[in-house]
Amino acid sequence: MNGILIVEQSLNGLQFGLMLFLLAAGLTLVFGIMDMINLAHGSLYMIGAYLIATIAAASNSFWLGLLAGVAGTALIGLVLEVTVLRRLYQRDHLAQVLGTFAILLMSNETVRMIWGSQPIPLSPPLALAGPIELLPGLSYPAYRLLIIGVGLFVALLLYVLVTRTRFGMHVRAGAANREMALSMGVNVQRLFTAVFAFGAALCAIAGGMLGPLLAVQVGMGESILILAFVVIVIGGIGSIRGALIGALLVGLVDTGGRMLIPMLFGYLMSPDTAASAGPAVASILIYLLMAGVLFCKPQGLFPARG
Amino acid sequence: MTRIASGAHLVARPIEAERAAERVGGLLDHSLLSRASLPLLVLLAALPAVAGAFNETFYVGVASRILIFALAATSLNLILGFGGMVSFGHAAFVGIGAYAVGILMNAGVATAWIAWPVAMLASALFALLIGAVSLRTKGVYFIMITLAFAQMLYYLMVSLKAYGGEDGLSLSARSSLGLGLDLGSEATFYYVVLLLVMATIVVVQRLLNARFGHALQAIRENEARMAAIGFPVYRHKLIAFTVAGAMAGLAGALLANQSGFVSPALLQWSQSGMLMIMVILGGVGQLYGGVAGAVVFLLLEEVLAARTIHWQFGLGAALLAVVLLAPNGLMGLRRKRGAQ
Amino acid sequence: MSAVLLHVDGLVKRFGGLTATDHVHIEVRTGEVHALIGPNGAGKTTLIHQISGAIAPDKGRIRFDGVDVTELPIHRRVLFGLARSYQITSVFKRLSVLDNVALAVQACDGRGRRFWRAASAERARYDEAAGVAERVGLGGRLGHVAGLLAHGEQRQLEVGLALATRPKLVLLDEPMAGMGPDESERMVALLQSLRGAATLLLVEHDMNAVFRLADRVSTLVSGKVIACGTSDEIRNHPEVKRAYLGDEAEEAAA
Numbered sequence: 001m002n003g004i005l006i007v008e009q010s011l012n013g014l015q016f017g018l019m020l021f022l023l024a025a026g027l028t029l030v031f032g033i034m035d036m037i038n039l040a041h042g043s044l045y046m047i048g049a050y051l052i053a054t055i056a057a058a059s060n061s062f063w064l065g066l067l068a069g070v071a072g073t074a075l076i077g078l079v080l081e082v083t084v085l086r087r088l089y090q091r092d093h094l095a096q097v098l099g100t101f102a103i104l105l106m107s108n109e110t111v112r113m114i115w116g117s118q119p120i121p122l123s124p125p126l127a128l129a130g131p132i133e134l135l136p137g138l139s140y141p142a143y144r145l146l147i148i149g150v151g152l153f154v155a156l157l158l159y160v161l162v163t164r165t166r167f168g169m170h171v172r173a174g175a176a177n178r179e180m181a182l183s184m185g186v187n188v189q190r191l192f193t194a195v196f197a198f199g200a201a202l203c204a205i206a207g208g209m210l211g212p213l214l215a216v217q218v219g220m221g222e223s224i225l226i227l228a229f230v231v232i233v234i235g236g237i238g239s240i241r242g243a244l245i246g247a248l249l250v251g252l253v254d255t256g257g258r259m260l261i262p263m264l265f266g267y268l269m270s271p272d273t274a275a276s277a278g279p280a281v282a283s284i285l286i287y288l289l290m291a292g293v294l295f296c297k298p299q300g301l302f303p304a305r306g
Numbered sequence: 307m308t309r310i311a312s313g314a315h316l317v318a319r320p321i322e323a324e325r326a327a328e329r330v331g332g333l334l335d336h337s338l339l340s341r342a343s344l345p346l347l348v349l350l351a352a353l354p355a356v357a358g359a360f361n362e363t364f365y366v367g368v369a370s371r372i373l374i375f376a377l378a379a380t381s382l383n384l385i386l387g388f389g390g391m392v393s394f395g396h397a398a399f400v401g402i403g404a405y406a407v408g409i410l411m412n413a414g415v416a417t418a419w420i421a422w423p424v425a426m427l428a429s430a431l432f433a434l435l436i437g438a439v440s441l442r443t444k445g446v447y448f449i450m451i452t453l454a455f456a457q458m459l460y461y462l463m464v465s466l467k468a469y470g471g472e473d474g475l476s477l478s479a480r481s482s483l484g485l486g487l488d489l490g491s492e493a494t495f496y497y498v499v500l501l502l503v504m505a506t507i508v509v510v511q512r513l514l515n516a517r518f519g520h521a522l523q524a525i526r527e528n529e530a531r532m533a534a535i536g537f538p539v540y541r542h543k544l545i546a547f548t549v550a551g552a553m554a555g556l557a558g559a560l561l562a563n564q565s566g567f568v569s570p571a572l573l574q575w576s577q578s579g580m581l582m583i584m585v586i587l588g589g590v591g592q593l594y595g596g597v598a599g600a601v602v603f604l605l606l607e608e609v610l611a612a613r614t615i616h617w618q619f620g621l622g623a624a625l626l627a628v629v630l631l632a633p634n635g636l637m638g639l640r641r642k643r644g645a646q
Numbered sequence: 647m648s649a650v651l652l653h654v655d656g657l658v659k660r661f662g663g664l665t666a667t668d669h670v671h672i673e674v675r676t677g678e679v680h681a682l683i684g685p686n687g688a689g690k691t692t693l694i695h696q697i698s699g700a701i702a703p704d705k706g707r708i709r710f711d712g713v714d715v716t717e718l719p720i721h722r723r724v725l726f727g728l729a730r731s732y733q734i735t736s737v738f739k740r741l742s743v744l745d746n747v748a749l750a751v752q753a754c755d756g757r758g759r760r761f762w763r764a765a766s767a768e769r770a771r772y773d774e775a776a777g778v779a780e781r782v783g784l785g786g787r788l789g790h791v792a793g794l795l796a797h798g799e800q801r802q803l804e805v806g807l808a809l810a811t812r813p814k815l816v817l818l819d820e821p822m823a824g825m826g827p828d829e830s831e832r833m834v835a836l837l838q839s840l841r842g843a844a845t846l847l848l849v850e851h852d853m854n855a856v857f858r859l860a861d862r863v864s865t866l867v868s869g870k871v872i873a874c875g876t877s878d879e880i881r882n883h884p885e886v887k888r889a890y891l892g893d894e895a896e897e898a899a900a
Binding site: 513516518521530532536539 | 732739741760808
């Protein structure tokens with residue numbers, strides 16, 4: 001095992017974890033404050049990626065695409081909340097599952113109608129297309145470093161927003177005790193809409209940043225949605241700090257596991273068994289992580305509700 | 307030790323007692339709705355003949371598939387709708403049943419009389435083990451733990467190259483039933499499926515209206531209070547979970563026969579999600595909720611897919627309409643229409 | 647002197663730094679009405695939770711009817727005859743009053759799990775349930791949905807659910823919570839009518855009701871039992887007065 005490999009994989013895990021955090025933050029806020037299970041969250045991630053890719057290609061500027069795409073997705077999120085999702089807040093979780101699943105289907109199909117079934121390209125900014133030498137012998141793609149940078153920046157922004165602003169105070173109050181927040185005069189409707197739109201923007205950032213690495217295609221939201229749910233369960237529902245820690249844990253464990261487990265199995269068993277068992281065990285690692293966390297802390301690591 | 311006198315001694319006046327008997331059951335009892343279901347059953351029984359007359363036997367296979375999912379959805383409704391246990395890993399039990407049949411078939415055991423009970427037993431066993439652990443948790447954590455277990459089983463089947471891995475297994479033929487019946491004939495297979503679905507509905511109905519079912523539904527209503535009046539809640543839930551698992555296994559066995567193919571995709575979380583959607587659509591906690599949901603969902607899929615390539619949009623729109631307009635699912639609309 | 651039905655021996659429960667139950671020792675005799683009083687925060691509900699089985703104590707034993715029930719889960723204690731009613735009403739809101747009580751009867755009916763025969767056809771069980779409902783004053787409300795009952799009637803149903811399990815001892819956690827004077831009177835009459843049929847351990851704030859009903863009173867302050875005796879003894883007990891009136895005297899002086 002290589003020291004360089006470890007650093008590389010750790011950076012990959014950090015990068016993936018930070019992007020997961022962007023998705024999980026929005027999801028945990030919506031679940032924690034509005035008590036709503038939102039299966040369409042992954043759709044916002046997908047829509048964000050598509051918008052960013054399209055605008056970036058049209059304007060030949062990744063940054064313009066990112067900016068405009070994020071704004072566009074936030075707007076779409078806002079419209080979605082005001083028109084449909086608002087009606088689901090009062091309903092039970094199962095109704096929310098059905099309703100948001102319906103939106104998921106319609107989003108997928110709408111995207112397919114506009115952009116077709118084939119993945120569309122999203123290229124990283126030219127200036128960052130190549131590797132950077134971090135240490136002698138350690139080259140790391142500049143773009144991935146950007147992702148880490150963006151992720152950390154957004155995390156910091158969120159920290160300031162949640163702990164230092166009035167909006168953040170309302171959000172924390174709402175997550176801890178909705179009725180109390182209501183009785184303290186928080187304009188709940190506007191708060192909910194703002195939280196939702198904000199969550200949509202975060203999804204779009206993640207979609208745009210990960211787009212060049214993973215494919216921008218219909219259905220990209222579903223696979224990452226499951227991971228986001230695992231993250232917020234590990235982190236504790238309603239807690240942004242939990243979403244961050246959970247996301248980093250999941251990102252590192254998943255990335256690390258996929259490298260280590262097959263290697264480990266290669267030492268311990270025959271190449272055939274290792275080849276088939278390795279990836280399988282690596283895939284279930286995050287579920288084992290989740291089960292382990294829940295065993296010790298049944299409400300997740302940092303439950304927002306007392 | 308003095309015990310409180312039995313209520314019978316303290317007598318309700320006779321009139322009260324009679325009125326009492328009429329009012330019993332309420333939310334806890336479920337009717338087979340024979341006035342509507344029997345005619346529908348006749349129609350369903352006539353389907354192969356009608357299809358044959360129009361030379362469209364393909365639709366008999368479609369109908370079989372829909373009925374099999376109706377069975378799977380009903381098994382989920384048992385724990386989700388009636389027991390209040392939102393399991394996000396139910397497709398795993400369907401998949402296990404399917405694999406049991408597929409593996410036995412490839413090992414030379416083709417008779418349904420062994421393969422199908424084995425499928426049910428295998429699924430029941432996994433349900434017992436998974437339930438024993440998962441039912442210690444509640445709420446969203448229960449949902450995620452059941453999901454986690456299902457995902458583990460999914461990845462397990464993907465990694466087992468001996469059983470086809472990601473590509474899955476093909477079945478050389480359908481299970482053999484003997485008795486002069488050939489399940490290879492679509493019509494025969496359809497009738498067997500229809501019979502099994504009918505039997506399952508009757509079993510579920512009897513179960514729900516019996517003491518066990520009353521207790522299960524009451525646990526859904528107020529679990530803490532049930533423990534406080536003396537019910538072993540965990541035991542009830544585990545029994546229900548295991549029975550539902552067995553039923554799902556039967557659905558899996560039939561599915562393997564219907565498609566002639568088993569693959570890990572059957573155990574994916576998206577399949578569990580689809581089953582949940584069917585139950586919610588049809589009506590959580592309604593006897594025919596699973597059936598109604600599966601039928602409407604899959605029929606919509608078929609009908610829309612034939613008319614437009616963008617059928618998923620129509621399906622989504624239809625589901626959204628149901629959520630907003632029919633708060634208790636499709637079967638829940640029945641109460642509104644029935645006046646009273 | 648009748649036998650001891652419930653024996654709470656040296657019970658201790660700590661939550662972090664707070665000792666909610668501090669070596670509590672209580673004896674409830676068969677057939678008596680035993681009240682548990684104490685100022686807010688004394689730990690009465692925590693104690694009730696431990697006796698019923700909702701919380702496990704850190705130390706100490708609980709003996710009920712000769713059996714050590716300390717390790718038993720809630721539902722097993724009910725089968726031994728230890729039932730409980732809740733301070734915050736917890737009934738089956740969507741079911742009728744009769745169905746509510748019939749469920750409670752079913753639990754202790756001891757005929758095992760039935761999977762096939764229709765439960766609603768069990769006339770004897772529903773008759774017994776109707777009888778219990780009548781006993782708690784809900785005879786005319788059998789078909790009413792529990793969630794739609796008036797608050798006082800829901801509290802009556804609370805007691806009814808506990809009674810339907812054919813208990814030897816009923817833990818009543820503030821049965822008169824949230825009741826006006828008329829409803830309280832009805833509840834006091836109901837509880838008085840249960841004398842002899844079951845032993846009662848009653849947690850209540852309504853002192854009037856406590857002194858009218860109770861044979862003996864235990865006073866809990868800061869997790870400790872500071873006094874136990876008859877109503878008169880407790881009414882005149884200096885430490886009890888200090889615990890309750892001490893605050894009032896300070897307020898009066900301020």
